[in-house]
Amino acid sequence: MSREGLSVSPQSEHYRHNSFNRNENIVHPVDSTTNLFRAPLPQPYHHPVRQVTMWELNESQRHPYPSIRRSSEQVLQPTLFASNSFPYQPITGFEPLDPSQEQNTVQQIFIAEPDEDPMQHFVIIPLGKTGAGKSSLLNLILGYDEFKAKAAAKSVTDCITERTGVWAIDHTESIITVADTPGFADSMQRDTEFLQVFQEYIADLGGRLGIDAFLLVFQCDSSTNNIMSILEHFNTMMQQFQPTTWWKHVMLVFTRVDYYPNLKFPPNILSKKQNIAEVLIPSIQKKFNLESPPKYAFVSSKAPNCSFSKKGQCDCFAASKYHLDQMRTLRSRINSILTDNGGRWIPSS
Incomplete structure (x- = not known):
């Protein structure tokens, strides 16, 4: 049987390939005025509220009792002080690393803790x-x-x-x-x-x-x-x-x-x-x-x-x-x- 003798059913609009027809719209408009496509969004029990962090407060608000501080803050304060006072300076060759401010002492530069206890x-x-x-x-x-x-x-x-x-x-x-x-x-x-x-x-x-x-x-x-x-x-x-x-x-x-x-x-x-x-x-x-x-x-x-x-x-x-x-x-x-x-x-x- 020849190909001309075959009966070809007309291709439905759903399976019609649009790449051969440049004049047709690829995206068909959808009527959204009705409630058929509307669904309510899930609502949480309460909306999240951003809390103010300790670093956004001033010194008096942050430490109402200066003698009582969190242990993590006690560890972090020297680190912030060292990073602000002595920013990173690359060392090239044998040039010494000088402090960034004149009033800093040698004891303030070396703020570090020992890696381990000394041997007995x-x-x-x-x-x-x-x-x-x-x-x-x-x-x-x-x-x-x-x-x-x-x-x-x-x-x-x-x-x-x-x-x-x-x-x-x-x-x-x-x-x-x-x-x-x-x-x-x-x-x-x-x-x-x-x-x-x-x-x-x-x-x-x-x-x-x-x-x-x-x-x-x-x-x-x-x-x-x-x-x-x-x-x-x-x-x-x-x-x-x-x-x-x-x-x-x-x-x-x-x-x-x-x-x-x-x-x-x-x-x-x-x-x-x-x-x-x-x-x-x-x-x-x-x-x-x-x-x-x-x-x-x-x-x-x-x-x-x-x-x-x-x-x-x-x-x-x-x-x-x-x-x-x-x-x-x-x-x-x-x-x-x-x-x-x-x-x-x-x-x-």
Whole structure:
């Protein structure tokens, strides 16, 4: 069938394409006089009313009570003052940034708050006999082997070595200044020589920084007579210093309290810890006529062996937690010394 033979129905006005007829109107007028196309607009419950802001009021209206202000305004006022007094000035090369007004002082230019609190700084001096674990304790605090540590009768430290590092516990970092000292009260018949060295260093460090704590280090299995003799030696050495409050900054540290699987300590370790807490500490307080018993802590500088190597279950996590708890206790006791005494001990000149 040919195309001419097809019957084509006339195209309705609705589907008629208007692009071929330029004379026809594209937009047809609509009669809006009737109510057919009218609809009421939604009305709110109340019309919004603009409130006057605090910045559109004068000073007397803004602050009827000058002594009472909002905290946000107290923070914003210095910022507005700084921005109005010192507009932005680009710095080119090495030209200094001068204030925009002559009456402004340097203190007014630098109006800023610190980003974070400063790091806490500990200053400690460990003292103890040769082999007590002073160097190992300091290496454990610093997190790396900085000082020579050797369990031997002969001292491996012939002089006082001072170091400053970072003490990190629970993602909290503190600056710490420590000193590795020779054997105290047993240094191969050189007690008189080392006594003068200790006194000079304590006077120097106390004058420069002050001292947070004297850590008197002992092995956990040390005899009571041995501990008392070292404390008497320390008491004699410190008699020349003023003020005589240095006993309040003394802390006893007992080493070789190592980790045991499931914290099942041998009976001798448990009895020794109980004897220290119930007998030794009260005896020290009574002997040296102290106002309060000295603080003490137990630490271990020995790396634990995983029980998996002994055909047991892995306890590396428990061992790490045990060592971390010891460091928390040590730092907490040092902080309590500072809190109880209002800061560091500083010798008077």
